Amino acid sequence: MAFVSGPVPERFEREVTASPAEFERDLRKASPCAVEAVAPGHFRLCAGPTRLDIHVATRGVRRLGLLQLQTLGVRYEFSGGTESDRRALLVPLDRAMQRGGG
Template sequence: MAFVNGPVAECFEREVTASPAEFERDLRKASPCAVETVAPHHFRLCVGPTRLDIHVVPRGVRRLGILQLQTLSVRYEFFGGTESDRRALLVPLDRAMQRGGG
């Protein structure tokens, strides 16, 4: 997960190294609210006036030597709330969903 630098846009995409199942598991652990499954690979979080829809699309495997990492394209779409509300929802998700690294 990338950390937020600057304003949080209403809609943006990220590339994530995880399987769809790993992403969903980590999202459910990290979310400050209930995570609704709208459709396969489509999740919804609602906090106050802010709704966040997350769409996950598998993109294949990235190979780094013998290491193989599944990749996802993840689109975040916010509805309602202010930029400050979006930030308040996204920053804790980013922090909690961080993966290892050096």
């Protein structure tokens, strides 16, 4: 999970290493608000005036030696609210969903 270092745009994409089930589990644990499953691979979070739609699609496997990591393309789409509202919703998700590394 990459952290946003500048203004949070209304739409952007990321590539993450997780299965769809892992992503959904971590999203539900990390979210400061209710997570609605709109459709398979489509989640919605609403916090005040801000709505965040997250679309998840499998992209295959990344291989590092014998290690195989499933990758997902994740599209974030905000509507309503201000840039500050978007940041307030995204930063806790980023922090809680980051994975260890070394």
